[in-house]
Amino acid sequence: MARSPEGKLSGFLLRAWPLAFVLPLVYVALKGKLMDYADPVIGFDAVLCMIACLAVTPLITLAKMPIAKLRWWYGNWVFFLGAAGLELHVVYPPVNPLCGMAGTSVDWTGTLIIALLLPMTATSSTAAQKLLGPEWKRWQRWLVWAVWGAIGIHLAVMMTWLPLTAYVLATAPAIVLRQPAARKGIKAWRAGGYSTLAWWVRLAVLGSLAVTGIVILLAEEVSVIASAVAGA
Amino acid sequence: MSARGKQLGSATLLAVVLILLLVGTVYLGVYEVQCNGVAAWLRIP
Numbered sequence: 001m002a003r004s005p006e007g008k009l010s011g012f013l014l015r016a017w018p019l020a021f022v023l024p025l026v027y028v029a030l031k032g033k034l035m036d037y038a039d040p041v042i043g044f045d046a047v048l049c050m051i052a053c054l055a056v057t058p059l060i061t062l063a064k065m066p067i068a069k070l071r072w073w074y075g076n077w078v079f080f081l082g083a084a085g086l087e088l089h090v091v092y093p094p095v096n097p098l099c100g101m102a103g104t105s106v107d108w109t110g111t112l113i114i115a116l117l118l119p120m121t122a123t124s125s126t127a128a129q130k131l132l133g134p135e136w137k138r139w140q141r142w143l144v145w146a147v148w149g150a151i152g153i154h155l156a157v158m159m160t161w162l163p164l165t166a167y168v169l170a171t172a173p174a175i176v177l178r179q180p181a182a183r184k185g186i187k188a189w190r191a192g193g194y195s196t197l198a199w200w201v202r203l204a205v206l207g208s209l210a211v212t213g214i215v216i217l218l219a220e221e222v223s224v225i226a227s228a229v230a231g232a
Numbered sequence: 233m234s235a236r237g238k239q240l241g242s243a244t245l246l247a248v249v250l251i252l253l254l255v256g257t258v259y260l261g262v263y264e265v266q267c268n269g270v271a272a273w274l275r276i277p
Binding site for chain 2: 112133157
């Protein structure tokens with residue numbers, strides 16, 4: 001198991017930042033307007049966690065940062081945020097619990113994401129990793145891309161094109177940097193003391209795309225939270 | 233049972249659980265489409 005990032009406070013902040021986005025929902029719930037705002041607040045938070053989860057491996061490849069444990073945290077955050085959203089739909093359904101889970105294509109793709117995340121989260125422990133051996137990595141790798149695709153479809157059926165574009169922009173660099181040829185090139189670049197200009201240019205382009213996507217999603221999240229607090 | 237056998241057995245069990253979850257999810261979706269109609273389910277105005 002990989003080491004945690006150095007420093008107790010920075011380590012806590014790196015692991016717990018997704019909580020900051022959902023805490024305002026407590027105030028909104030106390031005002032009785034939870035279901036008006038829960039979906040977008042929890043949804044954007046989960047998407048940001050997914051992006052963070054996918055960014056961990058490329059960052060390790062790039063700078064050998066000791067942050068592998070953060071992948072576990074962000075993956076579990078995606079599951080627990082999604083499960084919380086699904087639970088709200090079951091507890092406060094528009095008609096009945098089944099309708100809350102699959103009444104529209106948006107609800108159904110949300111349930112599909114949780115169905116895919118459930119075995120991932122259940123087998124995210126070190127014990128499961130030991131039990132499954134080399135199959136564990138294969139499972140996690142395939143399922144994480146299935147979840148990535150399902151989130152994309154979830155955003156597409158919502159017809160929210162800006163968040164969908166931002167999601168693709170933010171995750172495309174992680175996909176590119178995970179390709180074997182790119183990983184090999186980056187490892188050689190790192191071993192050579194980051195001296196090749198071409199890789200700096202490539203990473204600047206990919207980094208700009210990712211930052212653009214993340215900033216758009218963060219802006220959407222902050223905007224939704226502001227509306228929720230103001231409207232409650 | 234060998235270590236490899238245990239790994240493959242656990243992976244198979246996991247695959248069965250995943251398939252059951254997916255079948256249940258698809259069944260739910262089909263049930264709701266039949267109840268509400270495709271256009272309403274897809275939220276087509």
